[in-house]
Amino acid sequence: MTRHAFVATTLAMLLSGSAFAQDIVVSPEQETVIREYVTKHKVAPADVTGVEIAVGATLPESVELHAIEEADVKYRYVVVDGKTVLVEPETRKIVHIM
Template sequence: MKIRLSAASAGLVLLAGIGTAAAQEVLIVPEQETVIREYVVKHPVDPVELPPGVEITVGTPLPDVVELYPIDEPDVQYRYVIVDGRTVLVEPETRKIVRVLE
């Protein structure tokens, strides 16, 4: 009985870890990604250089000195910025990077 309980406990811990990782990654359906990519191409902005120490990784907040640009399309809640030729999607409330489009 203890073995089953331990296996069940381990399974719950594993599932909790997966849920936490998934919460950081934003799921964008292919159609929405297409809309975002087309919008960025039609509305070019100057690329920015990030301050030293700021990395382009999901979950990293961008400093207030980085101007974020809106995506004026229905059902798109993110803002964007161009860094090193990549489109970086940012959650406006937290300024955290939610997705990097190559």
């Protein structure tokens, strides 16, 4: 294998792995439970000035994450501009926007 082919293959593997790692799936049933929970348990919208709200973005420590008690998910949530944003608590990365 040439050096160019090796680099291209390695890069393709890394990129596909990154895409796969961020492809978080929340089942439709979980999404329904989460929507109902968020509707019932009103929280103040998060102040995320200067942060792009997109899957993979990291929220600062100043943003309070809220637990979802009634859904079987490990994620926490915040509300931004009327959208529920699911966040991985350990990394504070956005994993799903509803």
